[in-house]
Amino acid sequence: MSRAAQGRKLWLVGGGELVGQFHDAGLLDELIVQISPVTLGAGQPLLPRRIAFAPLQLISVQRWGSAFVELRYALPKPAAS
Template sequence: MKTQFYGACSLDGFLATPDHDLGWLLQFGEIEGSSYPAFLRGVGALAMGSHTYEWMLRHAVDAGQPWPYAQPVWVFSSRTLRPVDGADVRFVGGDVRPVHEAMRRAAAGRNVWVVGGGALVGQFYDAGLLDELIVQIAPVTLGEGLPLLPRRITQPPLRLQSVTTLGGGFAELRYEVPRPGQSA
């Protein structure tokens, strides 16, 4: 069981535009050879930031598509957000540690997916709960926006596990996140 970030960012390291938009990524559609289907089969619970959740509402649910996750989703927010009928969505706030324990129990041996955004991924990293980063680097630059991981991580450095080319334009990087005190 791992706690993983899985997602895409621009070549210059941004997950979204300054106004939290992911539209730049939609131009690529389904990426040939994507690891997403296999990744999702291994997920037992999800952590999601409020802006990511609202984006999903606007671009999936409000567009007439069903909620895409059968797994329970914990949405971290300090605001009141509307639920999705029939979806197992739980709204939480504060420290990620006690929520992570509940997520692990619900995942029942499968992985916990920290969907985003970057600030939420950083909170899991800060708490020593993040095990792996799986990042698809898109062949575009945004110039500004919301960073992939707004943290300084130098010691110990992340450990590169693999690099894969996807669809001729994306590179998928997999990094293990060592715990402080572990050698690289």
Template sequence: MTTQFYGASSLDGFIATPDHDLSWLLQFGDIEGSSYPAFIRDVGALAMGSHTYEWMLKHAIDAGQPWPYQQPAWVFTSRTLRSVAGVDVRFVHGDMRPVHQAMVQAAAGRNVWVVGGGELVGQFHDAGLLDELIVQVAPVTLGAGAPLLPRRITKPGALRLQSVATLGGIFAELRYAVQRP
């Protein structure tokens, strides 16, 4: 069981535009040609920030699409957000350690996916709960927006490169092991 961030970043290090939009990523087409299908099979629980959750509501649920995840999802937020009928979404705030323990228990030996955003990934890192970063770097620049990981991680060996792969001749997928304190 690992706690992982899996997501895409622009070449200049942003995961979303300043207004939290991800449509820059959708221009690259179907996820079926990516590493996502194999990745999601091993996921047993999800952690999601409120902006990511609201983006999912707008671009999936409000667009008539079904909720894309079968796994339970914990949405970290300080605001009241609407829920989705028939979907296991739990709204939480505060100390993430007990929430992470509940996620690990619900994942039942499978992985915990920190879906986004970058600040949430940073909080998991700061709490010593993040094991792996899997980042697909897209050949676009956004110039500004939500950073991939808004933290200074400068200690030698804190992030250990595990692999680099080319996906569809478009993305470079980087896998880093996160060394816990």
């Protein structure tokens, strides 16, 4: 997919597992989380594995109306192995 984008930005929409797979492959540089205050009960964590504890850097917050926000985080590239 990165090759097909030819250096342009990619936007993925999916759950935490998809985000985790791209993070594990070193392909994420930004994480956008949109939050609406709706309680759905018990469920899965938002982000799986170690990405939940990566040193995220908040780069922006945007508010829509009185209830909805979008948080943007920069993600450092994982160390080369």
